[in-house]
Amino acid sequence: MELTGAEILIRCLQEEQVEYVFGYPGGAVLFIYDELFKQDKVKHVLVRHEQAAVHAADGYARSSDKVGVALVTSGPGLTNAVTGIATAYMDSTPMVVISGQVPTFAIGEDAFQEVDAVGITRPCVKHNFLVKDVKDIASTIKKAFYLAKSGRPGPVLVDIPKDVSNHKTTFEYPASVSIRSYHPVSKGDSGQIRQAAQMLLEAKRPMIYAGGGVVLSDASAQLADLVRLLDSPCTNTLMGLGGFPASDKHFVGMLGMHGTYEANMAMQHCDVLLAVGARFDDRVIGNVEHFAQVPRKIIHIDIDPSSIAKRVKVDLPIVGDVRLVLDELLGVLRGGRQAPSPAALAAWWKQVDEWRAIGGGLRYKNSSEIIKPQFVIEKLHEITGGDAFITTDVGQHQMWTAQYYKFDKPRRWITSGGLGTMGFGLPAAMGVQMVNPGATVACVTGEGSIQMNIQELSTCKQFRLPIKIIALNNGYLGMVRQWQEFFHGNRYSETYMNALPDFVRLAEAFGHVGMRIEKPADVEPALKEAFARKNDLVFMDFRTDPTENVFPMVPGGKGLSEIILSEQL
Amino acid sequence: MRHIISLLMENEAGALSRVAGLFSARGYNIESLSVAPTEDPTLSRMTIVTSGSDAVIEQINKQLNKLVDVAALMDLSEGEHLERELMLVKVRAEGAAREELKRMADTFHGRIIDTTDHTYTIELTGSCAELDSLLEKIGRDLILETVRTGASGIGCGDRILKL
Numbered sequence A: 001m002e003l004t005g006a007e008i009l010i011r012c013l014q015e016e017q018v019e020y021v022f023g024y025p026g027g028a029v030l031f032i033y034d035e036l037f038k039q040d041k042v043k044h045v046l047v048r049h050e051q052a053a054v055h056a057a058d059g060y061a062r063s064s065d066k067v068g069v070a071l072v073t074s075g076p077g078l079t080n081a082v083t084g085i086a087t088a089y090m091d092s093t094p095m096v097v098i099s100g101q102v103p104t105f106a107i108g109e110d111a112f113q114e115v116d117a118v119g120i121t122r123p124c125v126k127h128n129f130l131v132k133d134v135k136d137i138a139s140t141i142k143k144a145f146y147l148a149k150s151g152r153p154g155p156v157l158v159d160i161p162k163d164v165s166n167h168k169t170t171f172e173y174p175a176s177v178s179i180r181s182y183h184p185v186s187k188g189d190s191g192q193i194r195q196a197a198q199m200l201l202e203a204k205r206p207m208i209y210a211g212g213g214v215v216l217s218d219a220s221a222q223l224a225d226l227v228r229l230l231d232s233p234c235t236n237t238l239m240g241l242g243g244f245p246a247s248d249k250h251f252v253g254m255l256g257m258h259g260t261y262e263a264n265m266a267m268q269h270c271d272v273l274l275a276v277g278a279r280f281d282d283r284v285i286g287n288v289e290h291f292a293q294v295p296r297k298i299i300h301i302d303i304d305p306s307s308i309a310k311r312v313k314v315d316l317p318i319v320g321d322v323r324l325v326l327d328e329l330l331g332v333l334r335g336g337r338q339a340p341s342p343a344a345l346a347a348w349w350k351q352v353d354e355w356r357a358i359g360g361g362l363r364y365k366n367s368s369e370i371i372k373p374q375f376v377i378e379k380l381h382e383i384t385g386g387d388a389f390i391t392t393d394v395g396q397h398q399m400w401t402a403q404y405y406k407f408d409k410p411r412r413w414i415t416s417g418g419l420g421t422m423g424f425g426l427p428a429a430m431g432v433q434m435v436n437p438g439a440t441v442a443c444v445t446g447e448g449s450i451q452m453n454i455q456e457l458s459t460c461k462q463f464r465l466p467i468k469i470i471a472l473n474n475g476y477l478g479m480v481r482q483w484q485e486f487f488h489g490n491r492y493s494e495t496y497m498n499a500l501p502d503f504v505r506l507a508e509a510f511g512h513v514g515m516r517i518e519k520p521a522d523v524e525p526a527l528k529e530a531f532a533r534k535n536d537l538v539f540m541d542f543r544t545d546p547t548e549n550v551f552p553m554v555p556g557g558k559g560l561s562e563i564i565l566s567e568q569l
Numbered sequence B: 001m002r003h004i005i006s007l008l009m010e011n012e013a014g015a016l017s018r019v020a021g022l023f024s025a026r027g028y029n030i031e032s033l034s035v036a037p038t039e040d041p042t043l044s045r046m047t048i049v050t051s052g053s054d055a056v057i058e059q060i061n062k063q064l065n066k067l068v069d070v071a072a073l074m075d076l077s078e079g080e081h082l083e084r085e086l087m088l089v090k091v092r093a094e095g096a097a098r099e100e101l102k103r104m105a106d107t108f109h110g111r112i113i114d115t116t117d118h119t120y121t122i123e124l125t126g127s128c129a130e131l132d133s134l135l136e137k138i139g140r141d142l143i144l145e146t147v148r149t150g151a152s153g154i155g156c157g158d159r160i161l162k163l
Helices: A005-015 A027-037 A050-062 A076-090 A117-124 A134-149 A162-166 A190-202 A212-216 A220-230 A261-269 A288-292 A322-335 A342-359 A373-383 A396-404 A425-435 A456-462 A478-487 A503-509 A520-532 B015-025 B054-066 B096-107 B128-138
Strands: A002-004 A020-023 A043-046 A068-072 A095-101 A127-130 A155-161 A168-170 A206-210 A234-236 A251-254 A272-276 A297-302 A316-319 A389-392 A441-446 A468-473 A513-517 A538-543 B002-010 B032-037 B043-051 B070-075 B081-092 B111-115 B119-126 B143-148 B152-155
Touching (some): A005 A027, A005 A134, A020 A050, A020 A425, A027 A068, A027 A095, A027 A155, A027 A162, A043 A456, A050 A068, A050 A076, A050 A095, A050 A425, A068 A076, A095 A134, A095 A162, A117 A155, A117 B015, A127 A134, A134 A162, A155 A162, A190 A272, A190 A297, A190 A316, A190 A322, A206 A220, A206 A261, A212 A220, A220 A322, A234 A261, A251 A261, A251 A396, A261 A342, A297 A322, A373 A396, A373 A441, A373 A468, A373 A520, A389 A396, A389 A425, A396 A441, A396 A468, A396 A478, A425 A441, A425 A456, A468 A503, A503 A538, A520 A538, B015 B032, B015 B043, B015 B054, B054 B070, B081 B128, B096 B119, B096 B128, B128 B143
Parallel strands (some): A020 A043, A068 A095, A127 A155, A206 A234, A206 A272, A234 A251, A272 A297, A297 A316, A389 A441, A468 A538
Antiparallel strands (some): A002 A168, B002 B043, B032 B043, B081 B119, B081 B143, B081 B152, B111 B119
């Protein structure tokens, strides 16, 4: 029996066990929506803006290890989705985005709602396809899911012209897939792994720096075993938070621009640095030349060879899946007789503890008059037992959440790290809540970020998503204001958020519960009340100190040890 | 340093723009790029001439390899290789220069493939440096038009790039 392209597409999604598709209909995808309508295995979540569809698919994927799926129409549907796709690309989220396209005979004629989807998305996808023949739909979807999930994950776009979705052919979903030009490495080189083991055993000042790759390859258990076996300090990047338990004594906090003093100092002064699924980006190691001044041996494990030796020189590269490499490394370490030198480690830990004392961990001066944003996050951690799924937007609130919500488990921390996309938090939380029904999901945001996708409050109502929105409302685009205060002579150019809406009434207008919290004493009771409302979305508008800044801070272009601890500029 | 990178890629619409886009997006140099299908029509062979520090060249190789459409890659400059480029150059050939231009073409083992009473079109195949050298000898005053294909490269002996 022959099926239409649209029927075939839906059958493919069923074969891939896709539970939810986040999308928005339009002319070029009418046949596809018609087929969605006729079945109930693949459920559709109607967002209010295509950017949100992609972020929701992203949150869905990050919190579950499944491939997220978004469906958008041609032209503006696709261009609206681009920010979401670029966000997923920078953070290596496995995702398949399906876009409608004008009919094949109209391509290139500047047809209504035509845009070169493959061209526009090329630099921000792992791969993309334009399907010109209905016979290619099934194999292309199979390839898309395989590419999205294997190797270094990423978003894959499949652009389907309207006529192709209505043409007919026989359907057979390929049982397997092979792409002759694509062979991601999984197992690391055994010789290099043995060498790494030796270097780590001989290290006097070892340091483990773990990134999002640990979370993506589900290697948290292996990482924890390794850190404890080597008795080494361990830091996480923003993307890696939760990959190593924050409550473990080996954890020295997040590193980088807003990392702890001890993490940054240990990065700078270790003698053997093991980088695991991390990419030495500019927000992490600051000034490259400054970082390279100090002699230390670097071992770098990453599935993507192009992440190795991109910004820093690496002494021992190991290309492979983080989990498989760590498994093998642990095997080598456990099988040998050698152990790290206790005396050297004792001296190193003494030094690390001294740094901890100087930095004092993370510090802020609490107040009984005005709500400190850090205090809200500390209370959020306490009230949710540290076990909630937390999404964020981008800015000061994101950094405070990264610093003060001590993540002990992977996939609980969902943030736009690479692209830094404001407007990510709420739609991502929708995806998280969809794939984790019953779980506690909170979106920490600011009054600036939340307005970038606030229309999704409507989606949340339709799908009864009881997300808790923690808006740290300081009336400013806080992170930009902070930079203006430090580096632009206190000229707060366009960072004051004038004419803010009444968020409580706004939440109510969307059919949700709104709360305004203005006094420190009310923070805890308000959070308790909000989280007790299991079935309601609660929008909490915390009026926080507008002058508060994020510390520590490594100013842009500076080295890790040039870190500023507090208001001493 | 100048490098010649050869790659085999899927002969599909858009494959070329993936490579070209990679170079512009990441700020890498392209001196020349030439591409055509191979004996297997599903594969294209591309030769890219680029330049950069060792670190940049390493990244270029890695980033090219990361493209899903790239099936195989070889940095020809890392070993013995041959490099050839085809050039067609149309020159003003009048009076005394006419004889001189013919001699020059002969010296470079070029061929005159089209003549009029006031022009020659010279065809020359050689390394990029040889082509540059002929152009310099002729001089810009006499050159009416220059067409170059960009370098094609192949490894020597058993250095073979094949699937």
